[in-house]
Amino acid sequence: MWVADMDFPCDPSIQAAMVERIEHGIFGYTFADEEFFQVFRDWAKETQNWTIGEGHQLYAPGMMPAIRELILGLTEPGQGVVVQPPVYNPFYSVVTQNHRRLVENPLVLQNNSYSMDFDGLARVTADPDTAMVLLCSPHNPVGRVWTEQELCTLRDICQENRVILVVDEIHGDLILPGNSFYASGRLAWDSVISIQSPGKTFNIPSVNSAQVVIPNDDLRKKAQIAFDIGGFEIVNPLSVAAAKAGYTHGRQWLNHILGQVARNLDLFDELVAQAEVPMKRMESQGTYLAWVDISEMQKNLGLNTREVQQELRQKARLWVSPGTQFGQDGGNGFLRFNLGCPEEHVREAVRRIVCWWNNRD
Numbered sequence: 001m002w003v004a005d006m007d008f009p010c011d012p013s014i015q016a017a018m019v020e021r022i023e024h025g026i027f028g029y030t031f032a033d034e035e036f037f038q039v040f041r042d043w044a045k046e047t048q049n050w051t052i053g054e055g056h057q058l059y060a061p062g063m064m065p066a067i068r069e070l071i072l073g074l075t076e077p078g079q080g081v082v083v084q085p086p087v088y089n090p091f092y093s094v095v096t097q098n099h100r101r102l103v104e105n106p107l108v109l110q111n112n113s114y115s116m117d118f119d120g121l122a123r124v125t126a127d128p129d130t131a132m133v134l135l136c137s138p139h140n141p142v143g144r145v146w147t148e149q150e151l152c153t154l155r156d157i158c159q160e161n162r163v164i165l166v167v168d169e170i171h172g173d174l175i176l177p178g179n180s181f182y183a184s185g186r187l188a189w190d191s192v193i194s195i196q197s198p199g200k201t202f203n204i205p206s207v208n209s210a211q212v213v214i215p216n217d218d219l220r221k222k223a224q225i226a227f228d229i230g231g232f233e234i235v236n237p238l239s240v241a242a243a244k245a246g247y248t249h250g251r252q253w254l255n256h257i258l259g260q261v262a263r264n265l266d267l268f269d270e271l272v273a274q275a276e277v278p279m280k281r282m283e284s285q286g287t288y289l290a291w292v293d294i295s296e297m298q299k300n301l302g303l304n305t306r307e308v309q310q311e312l313r314q315k316a317r318l319w320v321s322p323g324t325q326f327g328q329d330g331g332n333g334f335l336r337f338n339l340g341c342p343e344e345h346v347r348e349a350v351r352r353i354v355c356w357w358n359n360r361d
């Protein structure tokens with residue numbers, strides 16, 4: 001239950017599209033064709049009410065490769081890139097390993113709910129050496145789906161300080177009932193760069209591609225140069241076939257999966273409460289990731305977050321992610337569980353936790 005992919009086979013239409021492409025038999029150099037971009041424009045319009053401008057999309061072989069090249073192509077060594085911990089941990093290394101300055105503006109946890117620290121954001125983006133804000137929307141690991149209001153406030157801050165806003169929307173289609181996703185591409189500001197991918201949406205992260213949408217011509221040209229340097233023009237034809245099929249035929253499959261994920265989250269809460277294990281899942285609005293407060297359990301055991309995670313792995317035989325992986329302070333006292341799985345896996349996971357908890361020394 002650690003790595004963020006699901007234990008479900010993909011929609012048969014995706015598999016069939018890849019088989020058909022394989023049967024073609026020729027695997028020479030290829031490219032992302034107009035249909036690859038068109039199917040995503042249609043998907044964005046229909047499911048996110050987002051009209052993407054013609055010619056604004058670039059292909060990338062995945063989210064992190066895209067983010068890496070955007071950092072390299074649009075910022076200078078030593079400039080600041082803002083992230084908001086606790087957050088998907090490669091956000092840290094993609095900044096530091098590319099010799100940019102990591103600027104942390106932690107999320108605020110109040111009344112069991114996470115929000116952005118806008119005063120902090122205004123302060124760090126006012127620094128002339130800050131070049132970019134990297135937002136995770138919806139937010140991995142805390143499961144917040146940012147509202148239109150929150151995103152507009154963030155946009156205003158970035159616009160005022162001339163900072164590029166890069167939004168990782170890989171979880172943008174994984175929205176739980178009662179919540180709605182506001183695509184950053186609707187923010188009506190041309191220095192927002194929105195990145196989406198069929199990887200999580202259709203559970204095909206190993207046949208990966210990403211759609212990078214950049215309305216600003218100058219930024220898009222610079223990004224294209226960086227993408228070319230990064231070798232993005234060599235495209236995996238299976239990833240193109242899979243993306244097209246998913247965005248064309250995958251809606252029903254996704255709805256079905258989202259129903260299962262919502263039921264799993266409720267089931268997890270129910271089973272943990274019944275067993276009286278001191279764990280509490282934070283309310284989530286999106287993603288299939290459960291962000292679980294274990295502070296009381298930690299205190300009880302006299303262990304830190306990593307040690308609890310290790311105990312679970314070694315003794316309960318359940319592998320989840322320690323919260324501290326996503327941020328030393330903000331992740332302390334939390335574990336991240338992946339509940340994108342059949343219901344039996346949730347039952348088995350909680351059974352193992354309960355067995356370990358009740359029989360510990």
Ligand SMILES: Cc1ncc(COP(=O)(O)O)c(C=O)c1O
Nearest residue numbers: 004062063064065088140168170
């Ligand atoms: C927020 C976020 N961004 C990016 C990725 C990875 O995307 P890719 O495999 O396309 O680089 C993940 C995977 O878990 C993620 O959660």
